[in-house]
Amino acid sequence: MSPRSSAQFEEMREEKKTLIMDVALEHFSDYGFHSTTISHLAKHAGISKGLLYNYFKSKEELLAAIINRSLDEIYKSFNPDRDSNLTPDEFEQFIRKIFAIFREKRQFWKLIYRVMLQRGVYEHLLDDPDSPFKVGGTPLMEYSACMMKLLTDYFSRKKETEGADYDPMTELLMFSTTIKGFALTYIFAPEQYPDVYFEKMIDILIKKYR
Amino acid sequence: MSPRSSAQFEEMREEKKTLIMDVALEHFSDYGFHSTTISHLAKHAGISKGLLYNYFKSKEELLAAIINRSLDEIYKSFNPDRDSNLTPDEFEQFIRKIFAIFREKRQFWKLIYRVMLQRGVYEHLLDDPDSPFKVGGTPLMEYSACMMKLLTDYFSRKKETEGADYDPMTELLMFSTTIKGFALTYIFAPEQYPDVYFEKMIDILIKKYR
DNA sequence: CGTCTTTGATTGAACGGTCGGTCAAAGATA
DNA sequence: TATCTTTGACCGACCGTTCAATCAAAGACG
Numbered sequence: 001m002s003p004r005s006s007a008q009f010e011e012m013r014e015e016k017k018t019l020i021m022d023v024a025l026e027h028f029s030d031y032g033f034h035s036t037t038i039s040h041l042a043k044h045a046g047i048s049k050g051l052l053y054n055y056f057k058s059k060e061e062l063l064a065a066i067i068n069r070s071l072d073e074i075y076k077s078f079n080p081d082r083d084s085n086l087t088p089d090e091f092e093q094f095i096r097k098i099f100a101i102f103r104e105k106r107q108f109w110k111l112i113y114r115v116m117l118q119r120g121v122y123e124h125l126l127d128d129p130d131s132p133f134k135v136g137g138t139p140l141m142e143y144s145a146c147m148m149k150l151l152t153d154y155f156s157r158k159k160e161t162e163g164a165d166y167d168p169m170t171e172l173l174m175f176s177t178t179i180k181g182f183a184l185t186y187i188f189a190p191e192q193y194p195d196v197y198f199e200k201m202i203d204i205l206i207k208k209y210r
Numbered sequence: 211m212s213p214r215s216s217a218q219f220e221e222m223r224e225e226k227k228t229l230i231m232d233v234a235l236e237h238f239s240d241y242g243f244h245s246t247t248i249s250h251l252a253k254h255a256g257i258s259k260g261l262l263y264n265y266f267k268s269k270e271e272l273l274a275a276i277i278n279r280s281l282d283e284i285y286k287s288f289n290p291d292r293d294s295n296l297t298p299d300e301f302e303q304f305i306r307k308i309f310a311i312f313r314e315k316r317q318f319w320k321l322i323y324r325v326m327l328q329r330g331v332y333e334h335l336l337d338d339p340d341s342p343f344k345v346g347g348t349p350l351m352e353y354s355a356c357m358m359k360l361l362t363d364y365f366s367r368k369k370e371t372e373g374a375d376y377d378p379m380t381e382l383l384m385f386s387t388t389i390k391g392f393a394l395t396y397i398f399a400p401e402q403y404p405d406v407y408f409e410k411m412i413d414i415l416i417k418k419y420r
Numbered sequence: 421c422g423t424c425t426t427t428g429a430t431t432g433a434a435c436g437g438t439c440g441g442t443c444a445a446a447g448a449t450a
Numbered sequence: 451t452a453t454c455t456t457t458g459a460c461c462g463a464c465c466g467t468t469c470a471a472t473c474a475a476a477g478a479c480g
Contacts, residue, residue: 032327034245113327177388197379
């Protein structure tokens with residue numbers, strides 16, 4: 001096989017994988033991992049059940065591939081400087097970017113929420129130190145810890161400019177809790193967040209925590 | 211058979227049902243509905259698989275029974291006057307009670323979140339107008355709508371005392387979003403909320419929204 | 421009190437159905 | 451023809467549910 005045709009085949013192979021992953025993302029996130037059958041996926045992707053196993057070793061590997069693809073896409077558009085401190089401007093951009101990602105990657109977050117809340121899937125995929133997930137090369141857990149530290153530092157530094165009864169940890173907890181609540185609601189019931197409220201939500205958060 | 215012994219049998223039956231429901235609540239909420247098998251439940255309840263079907267018609271009826279029992283328990287300790295307007299004091303009690311229920315009924319909420327996020331279980335159990343769930347005799351959906359109205363009215367009335375740029379709907383959305391975020395975090399990762407933060411969270415919410 | 425009868429709680433093998441995964445064979449390609 | 455791709459019937463495992471069979475205990479009888 002010539003190098004050129006080999007590359008072409010590789011490309012076609014990737015295209016087919018992408019198609020399967022697109023279908024699977026939609027189904028996994030709408031119906032959950034267990035409730036989605038391989039037969040359904042194959043039918044909706046227009047291929048046979050057996051062929052799916054030429055592209056992915058197992059159902060779980062398919063799930064992992066989907067998650068990793070989305071993590072990569074997110075990483076490309078969202079990678080704050082993790083070594084230095086956040087400035088207020090950077091913090092504001094941080095918030096805006098998070099909300100933009102919720103909007104652009106709603107399906108992905110739906111999947112994450114569903115998978116995280118399903119025992120047996122969640123555990124060894126997200127919790128394991130050997131989890132197959134990487135964000136731009138960094139293991140997912142390490143990446144999250146890094147983000148958390150960035151925020152902890154930011155809130156801690158604010159104590160100097162705020163009143164004496166300002167408690168950084170409580171504020172950070174309140175901040176992250178609000179964002180999680182927003183994510184949950186927006187992802188599963190976006191009709192509750194028409195654009196105008198979506199934007200107001202961001203403004204309020206920025207005004208309060210910047 | 212004398213009435214007395216019949217009553218005794220009835221009592222024993224209820225005790226056994228309670229035992230099964232306790233085991234099932236724990237397993238359903240920890241592992242999800244689908245991942246929990248009848249065999250596991252029977253083994254942990256110390257009975258045979260078949261006997262479970264003398265007490266509950268099906269796995270789903272068992273789930274419904276568990277949810278209804280918890281709804282009843284909650285209703286008994288939390289039933290604000292649904293016909294008149296909330297006073298600020300009542301609103302404060304409302305918030306405190308919600309958080310108390312999160313704490314006391316953590317397993318139940320875990321179950322609700324898991325079930326709500328699992329297609330095929332959620333739909334006809336919670337969404338249906340003919341859902342088998344009642345809160346103190348009122349259908350669940352009607353009860354929720356009533357609560358929502360209570361809150362909407364409360365926030366609307368606050369507009370008169372707040373500034374002109376006070377938007378009741380945005381405030382209510384922010385309020386309910388924060389509570390949902392808290393619930394999600396506390397229920398699935400309570401270690402993030404040691405008692406001191408738990409209480410602070412309540413104080414902040416009351417201070418901000420009362 | 422001793423013996424026979426009845427009851428219904430309890431068991432677990434068996435059933436029908438589903439699903440992830442496999443593989444021999446058919447089809448396409450060159 | 452030789453090689454690679456694709457198919458879908460098939461397999462074994464598992465799960466919710468059923469039901470014939472069991473048996474301890476309570477009642478009936480003498």
